[in-house]
Amino acid sequence: MLPLEHLQTTMARSVLAMEPAVTAKMLTAGKADPLARLRIYQNNTRSSLTAVLMAVFPVTVRLVDERFFRFVASEFIRWHPPVESRLARYGAGFPRFLKTIDTLSDMPVVAETARLEWAIAEVLDAASLPSRTLAEYDNTDLGPSPDILLQPSLRLIVSHWSILSVWMAHQPETAVDQHSAWTRRPERVALWRSGESVRLVLLDRANFAFRHSLKHGLGLEHATARALALDPAFDLLSALVRLFGDGLVTDVRIPAHPLSNRWR
């Protein structure tokens, strides 16, 4: 008789349709064939996890056709099953897996759009803190380089492909124009949670770098310097007004250790 851990490992591999498989003599199912009953568990695992992936990557489903998506999802599940039971975290590796699929090698926009969809899933599971207004700091001396804390749900994605355009063109209520959005054009996307939905906006290089630096705690001075290096016409005041207007600022603080803001 196998030790329980060995038995469960064998059973788990059988459920994922991998070797070595559990044998019929280890199982019972009344008068039924136990290996036929084992297929119920195989089907439950595959179909429920496929449903999870389809819920996270609906635009990818539309891009590649549902039948093909199901095939790819089933391969992904087999080789990369969840490592934890919090399924909100399952699918992080799916965009990278799509890049390894030969059939999709001439359509890199598919994996890139999946990357955007995974970011949307992360945003929806992240906290949304109360936002601050610029007026709250009217009479506050915050020094030359305050820390500007942004919403924890903020994600910033840059792609060589027009992923936001593709994503928008494939929303359920949108008639898909197969030729409109598949262009190789860099897009920089900021997305964050707003209540139950996600806001997505395109940014230019300077504003993307500005928000990226702030998100990583590098302080206002460094963020501004990076933005100006990319675009000498970068307008700091407009960028700050937009940041507050988007509800992205959760706090503004004088850094406890100003040197920590320096780029190293």
Added chain:
Amino acid sequence: MSRAFQALAIPATAGIGLRSPHISEMLTRRPAAGWLEVHAENYMGDGAGVEALERLRHIYPLSVHGVGLSLGSAQGLDRDHLERLRKVCERFQPDLVSEHLAWSVADGAYLNDLLPLRYDEEALAIVARNVETVQDTLKRQVLIENLSAYLAFADSSVNEAEFLTELVAKTGCGLLLDVNNVHVSAHNLQYDARAFIDALPADSIGEIHLAGHAINQVGADTVLIDDHGSRVPPVVWTLYHHAISRLGPRPTLIEWDTDVPVLDVLLGEAMWADMLSASIMFNRKQAARQAATAKPRPISTLLSFESDMRSGMPVLAAFAAVKAGQAMPAAMPPVEGGYHAAA
């Protein structure tokens, strides 16, 4: 983060499983629902659903039902997941916390399904250790739910009911009796569903689950699939009647996870559960009064109403049986005292 919630005890009446399509309606309508149960894993992040549950928790008593702890895993518990469960309990302060007698993690993979154990001494020691770890971490008793199964392990030395009874004795855990699971497993593995219920320690049963299941025909094999995708069928109402007759009223949850209907359907099923439970208890008291003043009548044969599928409301058949079988409760011992869910 911890918030101070008013303690709301779960009553021995019916509640519903909170599903995402119903959250906004629950918040705006605030319908009369005895209590709510949520899957712990859906509230381990910080999304909008978590904020909504914090608001609902002020209105409804709450039960947290875990599906991912994998208490039967021989490799032990995922401590990170247990910590996330602890935080969910700290955040929402539920009156009941439950998990499954099952495993879903092995070889580094989470299978997103609840698999049966080989019921033997080794498994009992593993599950008992895991349950004790959970109870120590959460600083509370947890209820352990019986499984719906499609197969069993040939080398099991005891059955599931005996295993659960031993688990209760070893750990002091409570039990969550899923009546639909009992029926599904009893059919699929060919044992007596009522005998399973009767074998469990009645005082330990702190909650009941009711749900629908699918019937699949694969060749000559008719297999019941625990899909939680339809109304509670007559055969499960029958078994619920048997359970309540034996246990007395218990917090009873209507579960519905696939093809989730409009909220009123769930609330309607919960209402039927309450009415059936109340009807059983009323008839029992009436029969006890009659027994005290008259000669005892012969006990009638229990009527089968499992085949009464003509009614659009399957539970009506259960009411008919309660009425027709009024002699039956007189033979049952009276249920003493009230039920305390968190006892």
